[in-house]
Amino acid sequence: MKHALSSLLTVAAFAWCLSALPAASTVHQSAAQQAAAGAESDPAHELFIQTCNRCHDAARITALRRTKTEWEEVINKMIERGATGSEEDFVTVFGYLRRQYGKVFINSATTDEITTTLRLSSKDADAVIAFRKANGNFQDFDAVKKVPDIDVKTLEEHKDAVAF
Numbered sequence: 001m002k003h004a005l006s007s008l009l010t011v012a013a014f015a016w017c018l019s020a021l022p023a024a025s026t027v028h029q030s031a032a033q034q035a036a037a038g039a040e041s042d043p044a045h046e047l048f049i050q051t052c053n054r055c056h057d058a059a060r061i062t063a064l065r066r067t068k069t070e071w072e073e074v075i076n077k078m079i080e081r082g083a084t085g086s087e088e089d090f091v092t093v094f095g096y097l098r099r100q101y102g103k104v105f106i107n108s109a110t111t112d113e114i115t116t117t118l119r120l121s122s123k124d125a126d127a128v129i130a131f132r133k134a135n136g137n138f139q140d141f142d143a144v145k146k147v148p149d150i151d152v153k154t155l156e157e158h159k160d161a162v163a164f
Helices: 002-041 045-052 068-080 087-101 111-118 122-135 141-145 152-157
Strands: none
Touching (some): 087 111
16 A cells, blocks of 8 residues: 555656646747747847848857857958948848847946847946946856846846856
8 A cells, every 4th residue: 555655646746747847848938939029029130131041041140149249240251251231231230139149248348238238228237337346246147136226127138148
């Protein structure tokens, strides 16, 4: 009887774990889908697709987050290799890439980098920089969240763009 109860509990626990897996993967997919939807809702998304998909799959370009300087290098290489578009088109695509696929080294970031990539206000970006100057480099994301009076919700939404 004791062995049968133990076996029954083991089977029940296993069944519960299996039933939880699809729910967990749905949550993960939803987060990924939300990120993709954010990029697709950006007004510059179509221009990005038109400009970059002429030569290669745009997903290849956006597979890695990049800093402002790294995106500048990518755009310049595209132009050198024959990408076509107006200067305004390339500036628009550059802004899109920074907003949607940018990366910010928070311990050396400027106000512009923080506002563009992390979507924080100028006031919040200045507060991050002032806090960093007064207290030293941030060790991790939780330390950045401790900056007084910043929009932590927006910061959390762009957590994957913060680098150290």
